[in-house]
Amino acid sequence: MSPPTALVIGAGIAGLAAAAALTRAGWTVELVERAPEPRVAGAALSLWPNAMAGLRRLGAAARIEADAAPIVRMLLTTREGGALIDRAVADAYLPTRALLQAALRNMAGDLAVEWAREAVELVSAERGEIGFAGGKRRSADLVVVADGVRSAIGRAITGTEETYRGYSGVVALSDAMEGDIPAGLAAEYWGRHERFGVFDLGGGRRYWFHMRTARIGEPAPTLGEIAARTAGWPAPVRDAVAATPAERLIPWPIHARSAPKRLARGRVVCVGDAGHAMEPNLGQGACQAIEDAAALGAAAIQTDDPADVPALFEAMRLPRVRQVVARAGEGGYAVHGPVVVQAAMRAALRMMPGALKKRAAAGVQTMPDY
Structure with missing residues (x-):
């Protein structure tokens, strides 16, 4: 058979x-x-x-x-x-x-x-x-x-x-960097209508994301715009964004x-x-x-x-x-x-x-x- x-x-x-x-x-x-x-x-x-x-x-x-x-x-x-x-x-x-x-x-x-x-x-x-x-x-x-x-x-x-769920952002992988994130840490930081995630990828690199409340069709933020928004956020957020080339950003509007x-x-x-x-x-x-x-x-x-x-x-x-x-x-x-x-x-x-x-x-x- x-x-x-x-x-x-x-x-x-x-x-x-x-x-x-x-x-x-x-x-x-x-x-x-x-x-x-x-x-x-x-x-x-x-x-x-x-x-x-x-x-x-x-x-x-x-x-x-x-x-x-x-x-x-x-x-x-x-x-x-x-x-x-x-x-x-x-x-x-x-x-x-x-x-x-x-x-x-x-x-x-x-x-x-x-x-x-x-x-x-x-x-x-x-x-x-x-x-x-x-x-x-x-x-x-x-x-x-x-x-x-x-x-x-x-x-x-x-x-x-x-349907679009009212928020969007970007995901990215950083270059190798110096920083104070502990090995094996998966961290998410919440603001009001905005959040960052920073995960240890090994080898000094980070996987990170940025999400913010946004209207449907609103353009994804540039790396410069995101970097400017990191002021006042914890050091792992600032460090990961700073160690990332602009071409690594992947837009991510949230549909579900x-x-x-x-x-x-x-x-x-x-x-x-x-x-x-x-x-x-x-x-x-x-x-x-x-x-x-x-x-x-x-x-x-x-x-x-x-x-x-x-x-x-x-x-x-x-x-x-x-x-x-x-x-x-x-x-x-x-x-x-x-x-x-x-x-x-x-x-x-x-x-x-x-x-x-x-x-x-x-x-x-x-x-x-x-």
């Missing part, structure tokens, strides 16, 4: 992870991508323990553990230095996006990517048939939609639309979807941002895409009938995904919501017992036993 077939749409983190999971499950996988050639969009990604558990399922964790900077401490503080969260972290890493994609490509084996193939239409979920730009159609035993937040098929399956109504229909499943694009406030975007792949691989080996996989996958993932998406959205109000809401959320964090903060983080950062 021939192995079941899967068509994976999108060669980013979600698509590569799904392809690796299905390849390990013995499926024949085709991978298509709308971009005309390979590219890496983004700077670095926080991989919390749930993502590392998923990568171990895919056989891709060793590369991250060997080459990525570990995260050993998580700090959330106000611009003025009032700590809201300060806790030790284990089994978390900060790889560049390029490193993570390379690790996932290796686990997908010799799978070739078919470039410049844009999926534009869900022709038949029941037949697993997809329409591509130019009129071509393709089908498979299972279609995995992993083509990002603006996925047309993702909208059709999940019943949600991506509400919690999905479903993740599967017929022979089609949605993973990553195509299924549950969330705001970045929990650092869980890539982590949940990797969890998707772990669950998809588990579903693929639990049944001999490929038609059963979408329903199994949705049952595993939908309640979890809906909860994480909702919590990620709530987190944005602490910086970008009305000032009275910001104050209330920060006060609640200050008063929350450490054990309760730890339990809340563990609820997000622990992968279920798929």
Whole structure:
């Protein structure tokens, strides 16, 4: 009997992870991508323990553990230095996006990517048939939609639309530098309607981001504008920005979807941002895409009938995904919501017992036993 077939749409983190999971499950996988050639969009990604558990399922964790900077401490503080969260972290890493994609490509084996193939239409979920730009159609035993937040098929399956969330900014990787950031620190600093994050990338380099409340379509700030705004912020913020060439800045307007109504229909499943694009406030975007792949691989080996996989996958993932998406959205109000809401959320964090903060983080950062 021939192995079941899967068509994976999108060669980013979600698509590569799904392809690796299905390849390990013995499926024949085709991978298509709308971009005309390979590219890496983004700077670095926080991989919390749930993502590392998923990568171990895919056989891709060793590369991250060997080459990525570990995260050993998580700090959330106000611009003025009032700590809201300060806790030790284990089994978390900060790889560049390029490193993570390379690790996932290796686990997908010799799978070739078919470039410049844009999926534009869900022709038949029941037949697993997809329409591509130019009129071509393709089908498979299972279609995995992993083509990002603006996925047309993702909208059709999940019943949600991506919207701008009222804030945007930039992400960047600095040059090597001298500075006083402790090794393994992942720090976020909150002002009013503005925040910075500075993470130790290893080798004296920093991954950093700047987010501010902004109108839709407002141009991303230049490096000079951001540098001018760092006055009065903690030294790690000023140092990271000063050590970054202007061409390293990557604009990042925040678009997300509400919690999905479903993740599967017929022979089609949605993973990553195509299924549950969330705001970045929990650092869980890539982590949940990797969890998707772990669950998809588990579903693929639990049944001999490929038609059963979408329903199994949705049952595993939908309640979890809906909860994480909702919590990620709530987190944005602490910086970008009305000032009275910001104050209330920060006060609640200050008063929350450490054990309760730890339990809340563990609820997000622990992968279920798929």
